[in-house]
Amino acid sequence: MVKEIEIVISPDDITDLEKIRTTILLAEKITSVQLNHFIIRKRSIDARGKNPVYRLKAVLYIGENPLIEIHSIKYPDVSKAKPVIIVGAGPAGLFAALRLIELGLKPIIIERGKAVKERRRDLAAINKEGILNTESNYCFGEGGAGTYSDGKLYTRSDKRGDVNKMLQIFVDHGATQDILVDARPHIGTNKLPQIITSIRETILNAGGEVHFNTKLIDININDQKFQSIVTNSGVLEASALILATGHSARDIYELLNKKNILLEAKPFALGVRIEHPQYIIDQAQYHCPTRHPNLPPSYYSLVEQVQDRGVFSFCMCPGGIIAPCSTNQEEIVVNGWSPSKRNNPYANSGTVVQVNLNDVSGNYNADPFALLNFQAEIEKKAYLAGGGALKAPAQRMVDFVNQKISFDLPENSYLPGLTSTNLYEVLPPFISKRLQLALPNFGKKMPSRFGNNGYYTNEAVLVGVESRTSSPIRIPRDKETLQHPQVKGLFPCAEGAGYAGGIISAAIDGQSCANAVYKLIV
Template sequence: MKQTINVNVSLDYDDSEIKRAAKKDYNLKLESYEIIERSLDARRSILKFNLKLLVDFDFEIKGSGKYREKYKPKELPKNKLKVGIVGFGPAGIYAAHVLNLAGFNVDVYERGSDVDKRKEDVFKFIESRVLNPESNISFGEGGAGTFSDGKLTSRSKDDRKEYVKDTLYSFGAPEDIKIMHKPHIGTDIMTEVIKNFRNDLIKRGVNIYFNSKAKRLIFEGEKVVGIETETGKYYYDIVVLAIGNAARDTFVNLIDEGVHLEGKSFSVGFRIEHSQLFVDKAQFRNYVGHKRLLHGEYSLTAKSGDNGVYSFCMCPGGIVVPSASEEFHLSVNGMSFHDRGLPNANSAIVRTVNGIDDPIKAIEYQREIERKAFILGGEDYTAPAIHVRDFLNNSEAKTLINVRPSIKTGVRYTKIDEIFEKGFADDLREGLIQMDKKMSGFIDDAIITAPETKTSSPVRIKRDEYFNTNISNLFACGEGAGYAGGIVSAALDGLKCAEKIMEVTIDGI
């Protein structure tokens, strides 16, 4: 009987220590086991690893966890149904993957470029300050996460998330993503993984069209029957919207075409940078430099009145990157390579934005911040920046610090309050002060680069239990649809969307 147990071991653990821990905690004599997850417990002075082990005994171990067999998508004979997918980020990729295995004829339309051309466009933007609004940090093959950090962290309890990781591993992701509690691939490797995934899909018969923005849907009465791009009209039995959270023009078009969207809560703020060594010392203390410890991370929360303030998408050993996706708008994000070896750590510090029910107003809320930031930075995509102590004091002065901003498009030192609505910056200040109490020194040697606006979609595409929108034959999934946040959750949503399409078509429900 396969089951899981958890044991705490030292950082220098070996096979014998694992077996002693199993004997002590479960009175088990382990002959064999598999480590399926490893997480760091840094709550006490002596750091420990928590290992989740897969074991096999002919009796149920008291206190053990149930082991579920790994998910495997259905592989079915070819059918005649045609599916058009809009977007080739995690949701679109996994929807295409599962539907293809189930025998559907799948075409994918991606507004941005393939990853190689995307790299060129990002470097060109940094050098020339000429933005390609269709191919950038936010838009293109693999979605925004490919050009961020390749984080695979997910709070989902869905067993299928292991399938997502296993698939990425099969296309070249590092083996450690299979056991790390907070796995990450890194932009340098993620771009190659996505390319390998794409080539496999093409080999299996999926058609993928880059630089092919869906301009509008094609209707026949009350149902969707296709997609119109700049190159023509293409007809399908099913259309899947797997767009990203920055696809604001597409959101507006969908509203105009009668698709039901609603505003949802989201968050905005800025990026904060520290020395990675500061974060390592804060998290690892005397264990800094241990061979089994990689790079320190943090996750902090605070409250200012009724508003939540929290860290988001922390990038150890990374850089801040310009993530503008519309001309004359400015936003930033974080990125790390696989080795996370650069001197700065960065994270978003954001405050929740609630109560904007109108989807157009929610979209414009983000845009307004980005327009103001573009002007404040000098109208050439230079980012507004301020040292944290100066931000807290609402001061123009530039306090002397050691950390230097990492964003390649440069910064302009200035107050940043004016890019946010009244009182918003004060909530962020209160959040930073509370975070400093949890992580001493957080507000000292640190710099802010603004604004971070694309933590999640500001809207949600309404759908039923089968992922169908209010328009017949039109399905929605992923971050842009408002049901996911991050690579794994978006991939899971795309996978589940594919399963629902199978239910309502070939399974006859």
């Protein structure tokens, strides 16, 4: 008999397989001889009670042996197959390429930035010197924004595709088996580069192509059909184009607009990144003065309706670092990431407010760039308030709520440095007012009884601005064919097109676009 059960294990026993086995035997009232094998399918932390516990979903093999499961995909040689161009080597582009190879098509990836390991020098210049390379940074380059901005794999995109397949592909390329089990899987920025390199090698070994430092300049269309692209290295022809450029490639939107290819303004979210000492979050979430060594640094998820608008935490990074994610000169954009061990002393999260079409002036129906221009304007204000060299404007949390400029700022993880600022002069009033009202309420949801104020504290710092939560422009596509409604063979894909919101959802969308390409050209 094969049976799935859920058991509860204390943090003391979570690493003890014999203790877990004994708990299973007691729960099922069976003997050790009867239990041939068990597999932990899911592992999550339940901190709702007085003491945090682990909840494990286990598959039991009672009186029979488990079947041997083979998950790895065999990729055929596609070196002489029909070519498909993919613009962008982020998760959408890479996973689209892997799926095209599975289907017997040849992916040709072009990426404006550098190979994943070569990006490190440019990131070091950003963090240590405040010098930005607009073609190689936290957003542009192999692996996309997710590679050097955390590597969280948590998603709610189950209905869009096979999440487990995406996770298994990461495991096949070097990620640990833990990501298949943990309720909130995470790889870590320190480990993702090796995994991304391995994925590239799979693509190349199968006969695909990957071209770095190659920028899309033009798209050739004839009789409403995609024909070829023009890059800084020449012309490439193919049967289809998957456009997976990410949410920060503003020049791509401008290119499409110049060619009269339909674009649409799209709501996004805007706010700040908030950083606490990690121990404050641990105490508030785990209800204990010191986190158990077998418990990971705690995360949180907060949401509050304020004046008929959602204010919510976004991309929470336990044990993480705030990173400068600007892609253009004279702008400040911040994001967060964590290493695999999540062992930094700070916890950070985007805390943002929904921005709707009617929040901007002008005729947004006629101007698809209305919200993008609004986004860029706020990022410019943040740069000016920071004072240059990628310094970010910041304010202590309680000071912000009380509209008081902070006399000093706490120790923090943002390496280019912070400038004490009145963030009300950076953020638009409809954003700052809702944050002002939401933060004390967040504090009520996450109090502490251990000598500090919990979430709502002046030990926390607000860093501006968190503005690249999603694209403020959508590249429309047909729901069935996934092609642009005006251009046959053009497949807008993932975050940059407005159809995904993280590594896994982007990877799923990449594979969905690959499937749609196959239906078109085979």
